[in-house]
Amino acid sequence: MLDETVRQQIENRIKVLHCGDEKQLEVIFSDAQRLLVEAPAGYGKTKTMISKIAYMLACNELPNPKKILALTFSVNAAYKIKKDVAEQLPSMISLKNFYPVKVNEKVYISNYHGFSRHILKLYGYLIHENLRNIDILRSVDDSDVKTLYELNIGLDVTEAEEISNFNLAVKNIDAEYIKANWNKYVEKIKTKFLSNSLVPYNAILILAIELLSSYESIKSFYQNYFPVIIIDEFQDTNILSWKLLTLLISDNSKIIFMGDSLQRIYGFIGAIPNLMARVEKMLDMKRIELAKNYRFKDNPEMLLLDRNIRLNAENIMNPPIVGNAKIPFVIKDSQEDEVNWICSKIKELLSADANIKIAVLVKQRSKNVDMLISELQNQGIDYFFGLFKDDDPEYLYFHRVCSHELSEYLKNDIGRRISKITLSKLYIKIKEHFKDKKTATIESLLVLLKVFLDKIVDEYSFLSIEDKITFMRDTFENNVLKQHMENISKNVILSTIHGAKGLEWAYVIMPDMEQYVFPNYYSLCGMCSFDIRTMQGIKCILTNPKKVEEKFLEELSVFYVGVSRARKQVFFSSSKERIDYQGNSKRTYISCMLNRPGIEYSA
């Protein structure tokens, strides 16, 4: 229904919009059947994706009534894209004489869990009748044997162990174990969990995979229904989401995988290593790398830092560095001095602009961080406590309570209204639950919950009820309330780098850039030795990272994710001492991460 002139108009509009960025335009206009797009943070990935979708629709590449499937790993990313598409896509294609069906109906956007939930809600009854009510099934943590055993659903210790081992195998990418125990696991989920109206988080993907692989007609329907599949955050794909993907892709599917291999920091929960390079070969994909960093286009030093970190990842021994990035870095004699410097830096930034947002991003919780916390309090700096550990029982329990209260609400409300009033009732209910347990974590989580629920009825009011429910469910079950930290009204946020993935602030401070802190003992320092590193004055320099390539790359990814959270500027600091886990002061060196080729500072 679309003629050549309309296509031409949209093509021109896109060219203007992308200011002649050749790589972005190459992605958008490429007719490759399988496309792999390497897209670092700030390189215009989402914008490119939306233009690509617009262009495909404009070129009639998507036959009515088929849809584009866009999936991401994290729930928050999925809904961010959903919002961007809803806001930007219609105006991109609104042209005279072109009447597309409501454009947003053409694109199904979700995270893997959300999509799995959707198909299970429709056809999961074929596996177990209770999946019809997937919205109100209670989620359980299946990693801990004791928790599983105490559920009292007829699991003996061996069975509880089997469930927990399966969970572990997913994290460890143990494909053989998963394959060998698949049927047993599914059977147990059916008989023990579903029949008790429970469902473990991983089981949602597993049951969706089971449904698609057991029912050829369902699988072929979806393959035909989604002729175009776009995956964002592809580097975070784990073994289950990959399996799900392979079931959705047919020989005729057009696929576009977007991601940044350097942002793969979830290796420890099962993100498949090196997946982008592997699928490029396996599926014979055309690879395009976005080349222009827009975030730092007016900040040459940050631009260079971003580029040089990436060059270090591409060629770890001899990165082809053209010019050094000069980074703002201070080193203090003591940890005390360092935290003082951090506080004064924060005050300085705030005095220039009282509305500015600053994130202090640390590698992990430590005694160093405790000192920073008490100093922030001393100096009366109002900050948000976002140092959640993914396996912190309090953090997990809070999400369980949210999830449970949501189920209770959905059970009782036939009309399933999701309004300001109903969500504030939900909030009060959850708050009540914790009225006697006001720890820093709980306080912070309550703030995040409020921010999140407000978002649902405000920023995300355009979502359907089903989508709103799924968004909440997946956020609670995936324990990712922390993903809403960037919307906190406080100016200062204290978080781990992992917790900050996908989020952005104007300024980022990365303190404690020290040996045995960043990297820490487990991530790299523990296996480092004299033959691969050298100490130059107060600097620790890795001379042979090739020897610890995998660990090094993972650490560099974390470093890169931290750096790329800043919209304007990142500041680094360290001290000559670190406080170890026993509270003893130890001498330390400047982190090897800062001593890579292409990074320059005065110390």
Added chain:
Amino acid sequence: MQLSKIHISNFRNLDGIEISFHPTNNFIVGENNLGKSNFLDLLNILFNYNSFRETDFFDVNNPVEIKFTLSLSKTEKGLFDDLFDPTNSDKINIVASQDTIDDNIVFKHQETNTVIPNNLIKCVNYINYDSLRTPNNELNFDKNKGVGKFLGHLISKYLEIEGIEDIDFIDSHKLKELLEYINGNLKKIKAFEDFSINAGLDSDSKYVLAKVITLSDSNNFSLQNVGCGIQFLSLITLTILERILNMNKTRLAKAIMQDKDGNNCMPIILGLDEPEIHLHPYMQRSLVKYLIKIIENKDKNFSELIKDIFSIDQLMGQVIISTHSPNIILNDYKQIIRFYKDCMGGLTVKSGFEINLPDRIEKHLLAQFPYIKEAFFAKCAVVVEGESELSCIPIFGEKIEIDFDEHGISIIKASAAGSIIPIMELLKSFGVQSVGIIDKDEYKRTYTDLYHTENKNFEDDIVNILISKGKIQVLKDIVCEYDSKGLDRELYEDALNKCIDSYCLSIPKVTKGYKFSDINDTDTDMVRLLYLTWLNINKNCVLGRIIGNSISKDDIPSVYTDAIKRAKELSENVG
């Protein structure tokens, strides 16, 4: 898209009815007043309106509930998002229900209870056509209603392409002269002069063209004055075009789908209520064949038309016709859906598409189909083997005062003895009662209501009964009436000997030919031989009629009177 199954609850007289459909074409047959038109009304309400009215509820205290299954082609899959039948994703099962007369119809996906928006259901594009439409009103360019709208659209489309307006067709110079003349005269009227009233060109010059263009046939008869038949033929196709024209842009964007080659395809289901009314038998079949061609995109001209005017490359659809005419039915019993009353007086529907016969029998039945179509309209059929019986038995019926038409009894020729039982079985599966009469030597197994001749065959029965009753004169009269040579007809030696063999007559072979006049009435063996030989050579429907008329009521062999009486009994038990 095709309607493949429907189950009806609480809608008018169709409560509890379930029907399966042929994917291409369906003929709904049955007596008057059984609900055939109700059924097409149901489809019309379901796919084109938002609610059932009070009169549609069989019981207003209960909901109307319609379960139906649609088949979707690969191209159409996804129209209902990702709702489908998980055991066969080519299908979707939908439940339409309306609780009370004040509600609207709500459509839900049967397996998941997901609500399906009404505007998606309307993309089925059900086009309802009944013969009560008045073509006169619509076959005009200037009437902006019905198909007139389409004709008007052609004018606008042309004007748009050419970039001109109606007014450009008028010679302005000549018009000016005309206006001057009119105004010159009008001025002479005082009021016109006083108030400067002038004749001028109507600013709304649109429709000028529509008013001067008319449809006429080759004899230049305006289409409004030609026979109804031609009007209807034109109207039916124009109805499809009008439907497309009436769809708004959003609806078109939804209902037009692209196949893998990028062709624009549109689903369509055509429902026609008694389209035969104004058409002669050949025209009836030709209409149906034409519509099927349209639906299957095999009519080049029509395909070109919708391509040029609407950019539609293909239709994907189905035809459903309710009819009283055996003539309109094409030669496939799978396309027949029969409405009838069962012995309890309840409405029953049988779908040919659900009947599965062994290949061999099916092939045979399809060959005989043109001769048995009529039986689908009957209450009871009498199935005989040959033409003589076909024309003779209804006359026997009249003689024993059982009028076949009055009782809804149809007589069917099976052409071969082996087809009699399969035909009876086929009829039975459509709920048509039947009585069969088979030659004694072909009677191999007992079958309900299957009678066999007393002697070898029909001819043998006639000859035997007349000889035994001493009524050889009747046989003579039959020969004289049929055969121009009368009793001087000579039957040759070969023919006679063949007859002796085939009837196993216990008489010696003849050595020469005989004329009827050569034989003495008392030589019953020879009388029998000659008449059997002659009847076998000449058996056809004309002879059958003569036999029927010649034999008196009392001389009809009892097998025939028994069979006819049984047929009457069966027809009376129906409905």
